[in-house]
Amino acid sequence: EEDFGAFVKRTTISNLDEKDALHLSVLDGLARIQPVGGKLEAQLKMIGRTLEGFMNVHHAGSEGDLTMPFFRMSEIADDDAAVVVEEAGHFCLSYIEYQEKNLLPIVYDTNKVFGEDTSLLRPMGLYEKSIKEILEAKQYGAARTSSAFAAVDDVTIWPGQEITITSFYGRADSVTDLPIIARRITQGGFAQFKLSRARALIQQITSGAETVTADHLFDKHVEQMFLDNSLMGGIPVLLGDVDDDGRNADDDEKIKVYHLFSRRGDLERDYDNFIIENTYFSEGPSNFRDVIQNRRNDVIFNPRVGAFNFNMFLSLIQADGYNPLSVEAVVFSIDDPEVCLRLATNVVGFADGHRAQREALASILCDGEFRPGQLVEMIEEQSIFLMTSLSSLIDDVAAASKVSPAAVTEGAGFAADHWTYLMDLLSSYLQIYPDREEYLLFSNKLTYYYSHRVVSPRKSKYVLSKSYNGEWLHVRQLDATYESTERVEYMRQYVNPASGWYKNEASIQHDVEGNIFRSSAIEKLFLLATIKFSTRDPFGMGIEYEAGKPGWNTALNGISSMLGSGLPETYELKILLRYIHDAILKFDRSITVPKELAVLIEKISTALDELGDNEHMPIHDSEGIFKVPQPLFLYWDAVATAREEYRTETALFSGETREYSSDDIAKLIRRWMKQIGLGINRAHVIGSHGHDQKVAAVITPTYFSYNVTKWEETGFHNDEGHPFCIAKEMAVGKFPLFLEGVARVMKTMDKKQAAVLYEHVKQSGLRDNELKMYTLSSTLAGQSYDMGRMMGFSSGWLENQSVWMDQSYKYYLELIKKGMFDQFFEEMRSGMLPFIDGQKYGRSVMECSSFIVSSAFEDPNFFGRGVLARLSGSAAEFLSIWKLMFIGDTLFQLNEGGKLEMQLVPSLPAWLFRENEFAQSRADKKYVIRFKLFTSINVAYFTATPKDLFGVKPLRYTIGLRDGSIMSVDTISSTLAANIRKVVLIDYIHAYF
Numbered sequence: 001e002e003d004f005g006a007f008v009k010r011t012t013i014s015n016l017d018e019k020d021a022l023h024l025s026v027l028d029g030l031a032r033i034q035p036v037g038g039k040l041e042a043q044l045k046m047i048g049r050t051l052e053g054f055m056n057v058h059h060a061g062s063e064g065d066l067t068m069p070f071f072r073m074s075e076i077a078d079d080d081a082a083v084v085v086e087e088a089g090h091f092c093l094s095y096i097e098y099q100e101k102n103l104l105p106i107v108y109d110t111n112k113v114f115g116e117d118t119s120l121l122r123p124m125g126l127y128e129k130s131i132k133e134i135l136e137a138k139q140y141g142a143a144r145t146s147s148a149f150a151a152v153d154d155v156t157i158w159p160g161q162e163i164t165i166t167s168f169y170g171r172a173d174s175v176t177d178l179p180i181i182a183r184r185i186t187q188g189g190f191a192q193f194k195l196s197r198a199r200a201l202i203q204q205i206t207s208g209a210e211t212v213t214a215d216h217l218f219d220k221h222v223e224q225m226f227l228d229n230s231l232m233g234g235i236p237v238l239l240g241d242v243d244d245d246g247r248n249a250d251d252d253e254k255i256k257v258y259h260l261f262s263r264r265g266d267l268e269r270d271y272d273n274f275i276i277e278n279t280y281f282s283e284g285p286s287n288f289r290d291v292i293q294n295r296r297n298d299v300i301f302n303p304r305v306g307a308f309n310f311n312m313f314l315s316l317i318q319a320d321g322y323n324p325l326s327v328e329a330v331v332f333s334i335d336d337p338e339v340c341l342r343l344a345t346n347v348v349g350f351a352d353g354h355r356a357q358r359e360a361l362a363s364i365l366c367d368g369e370f371r372p373g374q375l376v377e378m379i380e381e382q383s384i385f386l387m388t389s390l391s392s393l394i395d396d397v398a399a400a401s402k403v404s405p406a407a408v409t410e411g412a413g414f415a416a417d418h419w420t421y422l423m424d425l426l427s428s429y430l431q432i433y434p435d436r437e438e439y440l441l442f443s444n445k446l447t448y449y450y451s452h453r454v455v456s457p458r459k460s461k462y463v464l465s466k467s468y469n470g471e472w473l474h475v476r477q478l479d480a481t482y483e484s485t486e487r488v489e490y491m492r493q494y495v496n497p498a499s500g501w502y503k504n505e506a507s508i509q510h511d512v513e514g515n516i517f518r519s520s521a522i523e524k525l526f527l528l529a530t531i532k533f534s535t536r537d538p539f540g541m542g543i544e545y546e547a548g549k550p551g552w553n554t555a556l557n558g559i560s561s562m563l564g565s566g567l568p569e570t571y572e573l574k575i576l577l578r579y580i581h582d583a584i585l586k587f588d589r590s591i592t593v594p595k596e597l598a599v600l601i602e603k604i605s606t607a608l609d610e611l612g613d614n615e616h617m618p619i620h621d622s623e624g625i626f627k628v629p630q631p632l633f634l635y636w637d638a639v640a641t642a643r644e645e646y647r648t649e650t651a652l653f654s655g656e657t658r659e660y661s662s663d664d665i666a667k668l669i670r671r672w673m674k675q676i677g678l679g680i681n682r683a684h685v686i687g688s689h690g691h692d693q694k695v696a697a698v699i700t701p702t703y704f705s706y707n708v709t710k711w712e713e714t715g716f717h718n719d720e721g722h723p724f725c726i727a728k729e730m731a732v733g734k735f736p737l738f739l740e741g742v743a744r745v746m747k748t749m750d751k752k753q754a755a756v757l758y759e760h761v762k763q764s765g766l767r768d769n770e771l772k773m774y775t776l777s778s779t780l781a782g783q784s785y786d787m788g789r790m791m792g793f794s795s796g797w798l799e800n801q802s803v804w805m806d807q808s809y810k811y812y813l814e815l816i817k818k819g820m821f822d823q824f825f826e827e828m829r830s831g832m833l834p835f836i837d838g839q840k841y842g843r844s845v846m847e848c849s850s851f852i853v854s855s856a857f858e859d860p861n862f863f864g865r866g867v868l869a870r871l872s873g874s875a876a877e878f879l880s881i882w883k884l885m886f887i888g889d890t891l892f893q894l895n896e897g898g899k900l901e902m903q904l905v906p907s908l909p910a911w912l913f914r915e916n917e918f919a920q921s922r923a924d925k926k927y928v929i930r931f932k933l934f935t936s937i938n939v940a941y942f943t944a945t946p947k948d949l950f951g952v953k954p955l956r957y958t959i960g961l962r963d964g965s966i967m968s969v970d971t972i973s974s975t976l977a978a979n980i981r982k983v984v985l986i987d988y989i990h991a992y993f
Contacts, residue, residue: 001197003380004181005278006170008191010097014162022157025131027107028165029092029149031120036088036171037073048145051077057108057141058089060178066135067103068093068182070175071146087174093182094150094167100186104165107131107149109139114147166191171278205230208301208935209879211886214914217834217845222882224846226301229875233294234259234283236305239372239398246982250306250436254399257308258372259295259329262286279373280390283329288316288407289552291327292421293876296428300883300891301935303432303981307440310425312405314524316449317422319509319594319650321531322414322547324407324449331369331504332401339400340365346396347388357384365397368496369404369504372397404504409451412481413548413560419528420551420572423579432981434894438587441525445518448509452487455547456480457644459714462563463722468785475708475725476561479718480548487651511655523591526580526665530597532573533672534604534643536565538628538636538730539618539686540679542704543569550788552740552807553703553776555799558788562705562733567683568744574676575747581669584662591660596649598658601668603642608671611635615678618685618732626686627709628730637727689734695764699757702741705733735787737778739766739807746814754818768803770855771864772830774811776804779856796857797867803831803852809877816884816907821950825909832878840864848874886931886939888951892977902977904939904991905953910946925992937980938988947993954991962987 009029015022034040035055043051054077060068072089094104107113112134115124125134132153150167157163168185172178184190209226211219241254249255262283277283295309312330316323334340344361348354364370364378372394379386386393430437461480464473494506511517519527537544542565550556551566584591593601611631618626628636660668688701710729717723742761746754761767765778777790780800785791793800812832815824829835834845836852842865843849849866857863888905895901906929913927925942933939941949959967959976962985972980979985 002184004170004172004177004184005282006168006185008194009167009169010164010191010195011167012162012164013157015157015159017159019159021159023154024152024157025154026152026165027113027123027126027131027149028152029094029106029147029167030169031114031147032110032145033071033090033092033108033148033169034145035071035073036090037086038076038078038084043077047077052145053143055141055143055145057139057146058175060175060182066105066107066139066151068178069106069108069141069146069148070172070178071108071141071148072175088171089175090169090171091178091181092148092150092167092169093178093185094165095186096152096155097164097166097191098188100188100190103182103186104150104152105135107134107139107151108141108146110144110147112137112139113149202227205235208932209882210930210932211882212914212930213912215912218912221834221846225848225875225878225882228848228871229294229297229879231261231263232286232871232875233291233298234262234286236295236298236302236308238304240395241399242395244984246304246979246984248304248306249308250433255304256330256332256398256401256403257305258398259283262291262329277373280376281329281371281373283373285408286327288313288323288325288327288418289415289421290873292418292425293873296421296424296876297879297883299428299432300879300887303934303983306433307429307436307444310422310429310440311444311446311521313425314422314521315405315446316407317419317524317528318449318451319527319596319653320455320647321419321528321535322451322455323418324409324451324507325413325415326408326410328406328408329371330403331371331406332375332398332403333369333504334365334397334401337362337366343393343396343400347386347393348384349387357382360384367498368501369406405449406504407449407507409453412453412479414453414455414481415549415551415554416543416545416547416566416569417551417572419532420569422525422528423572423575426579431889431891434890434892435898435900437583438589441522441583442520442587442589442591444521446521446524447516447518448524450487450491450507450509452483452491453481454484454487455647456482457647458640459716459724459726462708462711462725462727463718464711464713464725465722475563475711475727477546477548477563478561478722480546480560484651490652509650509653511653513655515655517594517653517655519593520591522580522583522589523593525576526591527593527597529573529576529580529669530601530604531643531646532569533577533676534600534639536570536636536639536676536679537704538633538706539626539682539704539732540632540636540675541570541683541686542566542679543573553738553790553799555790555793556703556788558786559703559705562784562786563708563730564703564705566703567680567701568740570676570680571741571744571748574673574680577669577673577676581666581673584665588662590662591665592657593660594650594653595656595658596646596653599649600642600646603645604639605668605671607635607638607642608675610638616682618682626732628706628732633730686732686734688737695760698760699737699764699766700741700745701734702738703735705735706730707733736780736783737764737766739774739776739804739811742766743807743810743814746811746818749818751818751820754814755820755823758815758820758823768854768856771803771852772827773803773852773854774808774831775801775854775856776807776851777801794857796854796862798851801856802854805848805851806873806877808832809874809881813877813881813884816881817889819907819951821907821909821948837864841866848872848878886929887933892981895973899974900977900981901974902972902980903953904989905951906941906949907951908941908949910948913941913943913946916942933980933989934983936983937986940988940990941993942990943993949993952993954993956992958990958992960987960989961985 011028054073058070070089070091073086075086076084092106113123113125114120117124131151150165206223206227209222211222236257236259239258240256249257292313298305340362344358348358360382361384461477462475463478465476467474491506494503496503509517535544545560545564548560550559616629616632620626683701687697708727709731711725711727714724766774768775790799795801838845847870850868853862853865855863885907892902916926916928919926925944927943927946929941931939957969
């Protein structure tokens with residue numbers, strides 16, 4: 001709507017006196033405003049005083065005009081040979097509403113307001129001088145951090161009246177832009193209109209999750225969680241050839257999915273680089289885990305998204321089974337110059353006088369990848385006049401473009417758990433499109449992400465070093481990944497000469513002939529499962545944290561150095577293998593894999609043959625130590641070596657492939673599943689340790705570490721002088737209980753098994769009985785500091801035994817998934833928002849926190865307090881819970897004849913039903929719950945009395961179409977089900993119980 005971005009501050013001062021007028025002078029604004037000047041976040045913390053030397057305040061108005069200050073650095077504060085002059089800056093523009101044409105002067109000299117009070121808490125300057133005197137005196141802005149206060153000198157507010165001071169804080173590319181921006185914002189009613197637009201936009205977003213029950217707080221919490229999930233995962237919109245016929249992104253390649261506002265974290269989190277770009281189609285950098293979790297339910301709320309998310313994230317899986325850490329917005333590209341010229345001609349015009357602009361736009365479109373916001377920015381920079389609207393241009397370009405995922409490999413290491421969320425995306429898709437499963441798995445060819453970083457072989461990362469307290473030597477896993485100079489050199493051939501940036505193709509895996517290598521979804525899933533199976537730890541229990549980072553629990557950052565592994569990833573591997581096995585037999589289709597993977601599979605099979613059928617159950621020695629039996633160690637060593645050889649061979653695929661029949665794959669998977677089962681059994685024998693051993697013995701452990709008890713030095717050293725080692729013998733280390741293991745293993749259980757586990761967990765150290773919630777871990781007292789930063793936190797705070805809401809919600813989700821409705825709703829009323837004690841929580845019960853301080857914390861005044869930002873995975877888990885409560889686990893399914901059917905199967909407690917305000921007779925059902933299906937179809941559940949509907953199907957449906965016709969049916973099948981899935985034809989669905 002505007003070509004500039006700004007935060008708006010509105011301060012209203014009311015005179016409540018009925019007789020006397022109020023005369024006052026006011027400074028309203030920011031005590032501190034930072035200028036524009038490169039990447040200042042770290043510099044402000046590290047060299048803030050030095051940085052001030054580059055700062056100054058410029059003015060867009062005439063000499064002495066204080067109404068349009070412009071805060072910028074003189075140049076980028078880098079110690080580089082190439083000096084970059086800074087032109088952009090921040091601005092502050094203010095006025096009193098209904099007096100918009102009179103911009104207020106800005107007091108920017110901090111010393112004039114605060115004097116000697118460097119804390120900026122007391123306006124010492126105002127104790128000595130009036131605002132009028134401050135404005136009349138000269139202000140200084142050089143070599144200091146400035147303020148930005150709108151100055152109102154001697155205003156009168158009559159009885160019962162009020163004034164509103166409105167200030168705009170934004171960013172402009174040049175000081176010359178300020179008069180243009182000022183003319184725009186000083187138009188009558190501008191601020192009021194933008195306020196109403198902001199509220200309308202929030203309402204537009206949250207209306208898709210509108211829920212009406214007997215609990216008003218719960219209803220609003222649903223909307224807030226939907227909003228927060230949208231801000232973190234992004235809001236999917238359809239671009240391109242989008243009509244009202246219900247076609248989705250799978251049906252038509254001219255329809256593209258693009259996510260708006262996707263970004264990581266929250267302003268409250270000091271460790272998150274929270275960025276809002278001042279561009280059209282704004283989005284920011286996002287963590288792979290965050291985005292894939294928070295897009296889990298995209299297709300549930302918007303079926304027209306189709307398989308976009310599943311295909312995109314699976315395309316980001318590398319040949320080594322890992323993925324980039326940071327996900328960016330997809331990029332568009334057009335390779336055909338004629339198409340670019342045609343698009344440019346359509347929007348610029350045919351006339352000869354438009355030739356230069358036509359060619360300029362065609363060049364922009366064909367010069368490489370771009371995003372919608374970047375396209376608009378380049379059009380504005382080159383002053384290209386469009387004969388159509390920007391939205392029409394974006395749609396036309398999107399329809400003609402190819403879309404590619406974009407990501408960045410940031411820093412060292414690969415997370416061990418990111419792949420585990422792929423099955424959530426697949427499950428969500430199949431709940432809406434069960435009839436498209438075969439096509440999705442076998443017909444759609446996907447690429448592999450190509451990273452310049454590679455996992456180091458053990459001989460280059462197992463190092464001998466002293467323990468954290470310096471008392472003994474031990475073998476640690478350090479520098480687990482490295483930058484491959486060969487890969488970097490290979491990627492350089494894909495630099496775009498026009499921009500100097502890498503083309504997106506540089507991040508796509510090729511074969512030795514230079515061809516992009518592609519596999520079907522089922523083939524990529526099988527490759528992923530094979531790699532993960534080959535990455536099991538020496539006891540065959542957890543998946544090794546071999547790439548320098550742990551799994552979901554990032555505060556266990558030291559566990560990788562401890563040769564750690566995690567059972568959560570093993571449980572997810574079990575789910576993945578089970579799915580592949582069933583799908584491959586269901587469709588009886590062969591698959592083709594890279595030759596390199598086939599070689600790895602053969603080496604795994606040979607190692608399994610040599611291992612034999614012995615179960616190798618753990619036996620501890622006299623000191624209680626579980627040493628890895630030699631046969632298991634030799635198997636692990638052989639498979640790990642094969643995996644390292646595979647990585648070396650897949651710097652580029654050879655291009656050769658091998659075909660496996662469905663029976664071949666099924667046999668392999670059954671053999672692997674048996675080994676996984678044995679590994680899980682060993683894990684339960686070894687167990688956890690801590691202060692609740694009796695209960696812990698029957699609850700799954702979560703993490704393990706390995707102590708190398710015998711090693712050989714290779715004769716080589718790392719950069720810090722530590723000798724590299726080869727492990728010869730190992731013993732396993734145990735950890736206390738963690739909630740992650742419980743939540744993950746419950747996914748593999750039936751209802752009876754889950755109910756038993758639930759009761760054990762309730763009696764364990766994971767339960768905070770005072771708060772009636774569940775903590776991230778049991779007590780960590782006595783654990784090694786090698787584990788990671790969680791050991792540095794106080795008990796009950798952050799990841800050390802606090803109530804981590806994301807993980808707690810994952811656990812609650814599994815309870816309702818297993819049909820444990822009584823247990824789930826009991827926990828919901830005590831441990832989930834918005835039902836917890838708001839006074840203890842210390843913030844709005846509408847919003848999630850990162851964690852809740854548990855009763856393990858030393859200060860009881862903090863028990864139950866919510867701390868840090870609300871944007872987290874909790875929103876994704878809550879929406880999955882909402883889906884199970886209001887819609888059911890499987891909305892669409894195929895009947896015995898293979899025809900599509902739809903069935904709403906809610907799981908709702910009686911206390912959520914409200915009286916039906918529209919009931920007009922005894923025949924009308926008296927109680928109702930309402931919600932939106934697919935963000936637009938009004939659904940109502942009617943009952944004669946409030947009663948629990950736990951997994952209950954409706955007796956009948958009344959369905960209203962948008963043409964005014966009404967249908968009454970007992971089951972929703974075939975054409976009607978398909979039309980509901982298309983959304984556009986359906987007005988409402990009433991279900992009667």
